[in-house]
Amino acid sequence: MVPRYLSPSLLIAGALVLSGCARAAGTATADAGKVVVACGATEEWCAAMTSAFTATTGIKSEFVRLSSGEALARIQAGKSDPEFDVWHGGPADGYAAAAGHGLLESYLSPNAAAIPGRYKAGDGAWTGVYVGVLGFCANTEVLAEKRLRAPESWQSLLDPALKQDVGIAHPATSGTAYTALWTQVTLHGGNVDQALAYMKRLHPNVLQYSKSGAAPAQQVARGEVGVGVVFSHDCVATKEQGFPDLRVTFPSEGTGYEVGGVALIKGAHDPVSAKKYIDWALTPAAQEIGPSVRSYQAPTNPKARRSDKSADLAALKLIDYDSTAAGERKLELTRRFDAEIAKAPKS
Amino acid sequence: MPGSRGRTGAVRTQSPSEDPPRAPRRRRRETSVLVAIIACVALVLVGSVFPIGAVLGTALSPQAWPRYVEFFTSSVDLRILWNTLALGVLVGLAGTAIGFLFAFVQARLDVPGKKVLHLIALMPVVSPPFAVATATIVLFGRRGLVTHELFGLEYDIYGLDGLVFVLSLSLFPVAYLGLLGMMHSLDPAMEEAAMTLGASRWRVFRTVMLPLLAPGLAGPFLLLFVEAIADLANPLVVSGDYTVLASRAYLAVTGEYDTTSAAVYSLILLVPSIGVFVAQRYWLGRKVRTTVTGRPSGTVHLITSWARWPVLALAVLVSLVIVALYGTVIVGGVTRVFGVDHTLTFTHLREVLLGVGQEALKDTTLLAAIATPIAGVFGLLIAWLAVRHLPRSGGWLDFAGTLGVAVPGTVLGIGYLLAYRPSRYVGDLEVLPGLVGGSAVAGGAVAIVLAYVVRSVPAGLRTGTAALSQLHPSLEEASKGLGAGPLRTFRTITLPLIRPALLTGLGYGFARCMTSLSTIILLVTPGTHIITSQILSAANTGRYGVAFAYCTVLTALVLAGFGIIRLLVGRTTTLHRVSGRYAR
Numbered sequence: 001m002v003p004r005y006l007s008p009s010l011l012i013a014g015a016l017v018l019s020g021c022a023r024a025a026g027t028a029t030a031d032a033g034k035v036v037v038a039c040g041a042t043e044e045w046c047a048a049m050t051s052a053f054t055a056t057t058g059i060k061s062e063f064v065r066l067s068s069g070e071a072l073a074r075i076q077a078g079k080s081d082p083e084f085d086v087w088h089g090g091p092a093d094g095y096a097a098a099a100g101h102g103l104l105e106s107y108l109s110p111n112a113a114a115i116p117g118r119y120k121a122g123d124g125a126w127t128g129v130y131v132g133v134l135g136f137c138a139n140t141e142v143l144a145e146k147r148l149r150a151p152e153s154w155q156s157l158l159d160p161a162l163k164q165d166v167g168i169a170h171p172a173t174s175g176t177a178y179t180a181l182w183t184q185v186t187l188h189g190g191n192v193d194q195a196l197a198y199m200k201r202l203h204p205n206v207l208q209y210s211k212s213g214a215a216p217a218q219q220v221a222r223g224e225v226g227v228g229v230v231f232s233h234d235c236v237a238t239k240e241q242g243f244p245d246l247r248v249t250f251p252s253e254g255t256g257y258e259v260g261g262v263a264l265i266k267g268a269h270d271p272v273s274a275k276k277y278i279d280w281a282l283t284p285a286a287q288e289i290g291p292s293v294r295s296y297q298a299p300t301n302p303k304a305r306r307s308d309k310s311a312d313l314a315a316l317k318l319i320d321y322d323s324t325a326a327g328e329r330k331l332e333l334t335r336r337f338d339a340e341i342a343k344a345p346k347s
Numbered sequence: 348m349p350g351s352r353g354r355t356g357a358v359r360t361q362s363p364s365e366d367p368p369r370a371p372r373r374r375r376r377e378t379s380v381l382v383a384i385i386a387c388v389a390l391v392l393v394g395s396v397f398p399i400g401a402v403l404g405t406a407l408s409p410q411a412w413p414r415y416v417e418f419f420t421s422s423v424d425l426r427i428l429w430n431t432l433a434l435g436v437l438v439g440l441a442g443t444a445i446g447f448l449f450a451f452v453q454a455r456l457d458v459p460g461k462k463v464l465h466l467i468a469l470m471p472v473v474s475p476p477f478a479v480a481t482a483t484i485v486l487f488g489r490r491g492l493v494t495h496e497l498f499g500l501e502y503d504i505y506g507l508d509g510l511v512f513v514l515s516l517s518l519f520p521v522a523y524l525g526l527l528g529m530m531h532s533l534d535p536a537m538e539e540a541a542m543t544l545g546a547s548r549w550r551v552f553r554t555v556m557l558p559l560l561a562p563g564l565a566g567p568f569l570l571l572f573v574e575a576i577a578d579l580a581n582p583l584v585v586s587g588d589y590t591v592l593a594s595r596a597y598l599a600v601t602g603e604y605d606t607t608s609a610a611v612y613s614l615i616l617l618v619p620s621i622g623v624f625v626a627q628r629y630w631l632g633r634k635v636r637t638t639v640t641g642r643p644s645g646t647v648h649l650i651t652s653w654a655r656w657p658v659l660a661l662a663v664l665v666s667l668v669i670v671a672l673y674g675t676v677i678v679g680g681v682t683r684v685f686g687v688d689h690t691l692t693f694t695h696l697r698e699v700l701l702g703v704g705q706e707a708l709k710d711t712t713l714l715a716a717i718a719t720p721i722a723g724v725f726g727l728l729i730a731w732l733a734v735r736h737l738p739r740s741g742g743w744l745d746f747a748g749t750l751g752v753a754v755p756g757t758v759l760g761i762g763y764l765l766a767y768r769p770s771r772y773v774g775d776l777e778v779l780p781g782l783v784g785g786s787a788v789a790g791g792a793v794a795i796v797l798a799y800v801v802r803s804v805p806a807g808l809r810t811g812t813a814a815l816s817q818l819h820p821s822l823e824e825a826s827k828g829l830g831a832g833p834l835r836t837f838r839t840i841t842l843p844l845i846r847p848a849l850l851t852g853l854g855y856g857f858a859r860c861m862t863s864l865s866t867i868i869l870l871v872t873p874g875t876h877i878i879t880s881q882i883l884s885a886a887n888t889g890r891y892g893v894a895f896a897y898c899t900v901l902t903a904l905v906l907a908g909f910g911i912i913r914l915l916v917g918r919t920t921t922l923h924r925v926s927g928r929y930a931r
Binding site: 027036044063065067073076079081172208238242334342343 | 426484503733769871880
C-alpha cells in the first residue's frame with residue numbers, strides 16, 4: 001500500500017469536484033423558439049403530437065418519452081436548470097404531485113376555458129387533454145366456454161364462476177387499479193371500509209395483482225383470464241393488435257376515469273413557446289390526433305370530434321371522481337390493501 | 348516438477364501464510380500501477396459511488412428514518428425482503444448449475460454437436476428486456492402453446508417458479524463462459540494423477556475438479572445472485588403477486604412518486620449484495636487454489652462411457668427450451684400476433700429497420716460500441732489490481748466496481764440525475780458541466796456511456812477475478828524478474844493467459860449495454876434514442892410484434908458484435924500451451 005496517503009487524497013479531490021455546489025439557474029426569460037416536451041403517453045402519440053405542433057406553428061419541438069414517475073423524478077432532479085419546457089400526457093395525479101413539489105408553473109391558457117372544470121386544476125397548474133374511462137375488458141371466447149356473459153356491473157364481477165378469472169393490477173403500483181379502488185370508495189359514499197370489503201370479496205376471483213395497469217388487457221387477450229379491469233382505451237388498442245374476441249363493457253353503477261394532463265414546467269427555458277404548445281394541445285385539432293396513432297382516450301375539449309372507438313363521455317355514467325382526495329388518501333388505502341387483501345389466501 | 352504442482356493444487360489446501368502465492372508487498376509501487384489505480388478509482392467514484400451516494404443520502408436522511416421502522420415491522424415489507432433473498436439464492440444455484448452443465452459437456456464429454464450447444468448456450472447473453480419473459484408466458488403460461496395447447500395444463504407460471512425459470516435461463520451464460528474458460532485451463536495432469544492412483548471418474552470429479560473449480564463456481568453464483576435480485580424487467584412481467592425489492596423500488600418511483608421509499612428499498616437491497624460479497628471474500632480468501640501455473644501438461648481425457656448420455660440429454664433439454672423461447676421471439680417478430688394469428692407479416696420489422704426504430708438502432712449501437720472496450724479494460728484492470736496489487740484495499744475497489752449491477756438500474760439512474768444533472772460550481776468556477784439531459788455536454792451521451800460502462804464492468808471484473816485467482820503469480824514474477832514493468836507484464840503475460848475472461852467480459856459487456864433498460868430510461872434525451880426504451884414503449888402498449896421485432900434485430904446486432912470482438916481479441920494465440928513447452 002505504498003501511497004497510503006494517495007487513496008484518501010484522491011477521494012477527497014474527487015469529492016471536492018463532485019460536491020461543488022449546484023448553482024440555481026438565473027431566471028430565464030429568453031426563448032430559443034423551441035419546445036422540449038416530457039411526454040407521458042406512447043412513443044407514437046408523442047411523435048405525432050410534437051410533429052403536428054411543429055407543422056402548425058413552425059416552432060421546433062422535441063420530446064423524451066417518460067412514464068409519470070420517471071418524468072417527475074427527472075423534473076425534480078433538474079429543477080435548478082430544467083431541461084423540459086412542457087409536460088404532456090400521463091395521468092393527472094402525477095401532475096398534482098409535481099405541483100405539490102412546486103415543479104409546475106401555473107398557466108391558465110385562454111383555450112382552457114372550453115375544458116370542463118372536472119378535467120383541469122382550478123389554479124391552472126395543469127389542464128386535461130384526454131380522458132381514459134375505467135371499464136371491463138372481456139374475452140368473449142373464454143367467457144363463452146364458462147357460459148358467462150361479459151360483466152355489466154361491479155356486482156357481476158363477484159360471480160363465483162369467475163374464480164381466478166379476473167385480471168386487475170395492484171393499486172399501489174398502478175394508477176389504473178388505484179382508480180378502480182377509489183371508484184369503489186366513491187360508490188360506497190366515501191366509506192373506505194366498505195370499499196375494501198368489496199375488494200376483499202373480489203379477491204378470490206383475482207388471478208394476480210399485476211404490476212402494470214395495462215397488463216390485465218394482455219392477460220385477457222391471451223385468454224389467461226376472462227375479464228380485466230382496465231382503461232377502456234387499453235382494451236380497444238389491444239383488440240386492434242389482432243385479438244378480435246375482446247369486448248369493452250362499462251359498469252352500470254358508475255365508473256371512474258383518469259385525466260391526462262399538460263403543464264408548464266417552472267423555470268422553463270422557452271416559456272413563450274411552451275405556452276403556445278399548451279394552447280395548441282387544448283385545441284380540438286390537437287386532441288383529434290390520438291386515434292390516428294391508436295390512442296383511443298376521449299378528448300377533453302367538447303368541440304373535438306370523438307373517434308367511434310373512444311368512450312362516449314356523455315353517454316356513460318361517470319362517478320364524481322375527486323382526484324385531490326384520492327391522491328391524499330392513496331398511501332393509507334394502498335397500505336391497507338396490502339395488509340388486508342393482497343396477502344389473504346384465495347380460497 | 349509434478350511435486351511442485353501437487354503442492355499448489357487442490358489435493359492440499361494451504362493457508363496463505365505457509366506459502367504466500369502473491370507477490371511480496373510493501374515495495375515502491377510503479378508509476379504505471381499508480382496510474383491504473385487512479386484511473387480505476389476515478390471511474391468507480393464518478394460512475395457508481397458518487398451517484399449511489401447521492402441516492403443513499405436521501406435514504407439516510409432523517410425523514411427516511413421512520414420508513415426503516417415501518418419496513419422491519421411490516422409483514423408485507425419483510426415478505427418482500429424474504430422473496431428477494433429466496434429468488435437470488437435459487438437463481439444463483441440454478442443458473443450456476445446450468446452453466447456448469449454446459450461447460451462440463453463442452454470441456455469433458457466426448458459427444459457430437461458440441462459446437463451447436465455452445466452457440467445455444469450463448470444465445471441468452473442477449474436477453475432483451477421483456478422478450479424472454481413474454482415468450483415464456485406465451486409458451487408456458489396459463490394458456491401457453493406448450494403447457495395448454497400441447498399438454499392441456501392450466502399451469503400458472505406467474506410467481507417465483509416463473510421468475511427463477513426466466514432469470515436462470517437469461518443469466519446462466521456468464522457462469523457458463525467463466526466455468527468453460529476455467530475448465531479449459533485446469534491442468535489435466537491432476538486428474539490424470541488421481542486416476543492413476545485408482546480413483547473413479549466420479550471420485551475425480553468430486554475430489555479434484557470440483558474443489559479446483561470452487562472459486563469459479565462462487566464467482567458466477569455471486570454475480571447471478573446480485574443480478575437476479577437487482578433485475579427489473581422480468582419481475583415486472585412474470586412475478587405476478589410475488590414482489591421483490593427491485594421492482595418494489597421501481598414502482599415506488601413510477602407508481603407512488605416516492606423517491607425516498609425507493610432509496611430505502613434500494614439501501615436494503617444493497618445489504619444482501621454486500622453480505623454475499625463479503626462472505627465470498629472471506630470464504631475464498633482463506634483457501635488458495637491455483638492451478639494454472641502456465642504449464643498445463645498431459646491431455647484431457649474426455650468421458651466416453653455411457654454416463655455421458657444422460658448428462659448430454661439434460662443439456663439438450665435445456666437447449667430446446669432456449670431455442671423455443673428465442674424462436675418465439677423471432678417468429679413473433681414476423682407474425683401478426685404470435686399465438687393467435689400466425690399470418691406472415693413484415694410490417695413490424697419494417698417499422699424497426701426503416702421506420703422510427705432506425706435512429707434508435709444507430710444511437711444504441713454507437714454508444715454501446717464506445718462503452719464496451721472501456722468497460723472491458725477497466726473490468727480486467729480492477730480485477731488485476733485487486734488480486735495482484737492491492738491485497739487489502741483491493742477488495743473495496745472490487746466491490747465498488749460491482750456496485751453497478753448490485754443496485755437496481757432505476758436507482759443508479761436516479762443517482763445520475765441527482766449527481767450530474769446540475770452543473771457543479773466551486774465558487775464561480777464551473778468544475779463539472781451537467782452531464783444528463785438534452786442541453787448537457789454531447790447531448791447527454793456522456794452520461795449514457797458512463798452508465799453503460801458502469802453496468803458492464805462487473806462482467807469482466809468477475810470473470811477476470813475468477814481467472815486471476817486461479818493463475819499462479821510465478822509467471823508474472825518471472826517476467827518482472829527479467830525486468831519487465833508491471834503493465835508490460837500484464838499486457839504480455841497475464842492478459843494472454845486470461846484471454847477467455849477478457850472475451851467473456853467484452854462480449855457480455857456489449858450485450859449488457861445493448862439491453863440495459865432501467866438506468867438508461869432516465870437518461871435518454873431528445874437527441875439519443877435507445878432501443879430498449881422503444882421496446883418498453885411497444886410492450887407497454889401490447890404491441891408485442893414490434894417488441895419482438897426489436898428484440899430480433901437487437902440480438903442480431905449483439906451477435907455481430909460478438910463476432911467482431913472475437914476477431915479483434917481472438918487474434919492472440921493461446922500462449923500458455925506454448926510457454927509451457929518453453930518452460931520445460
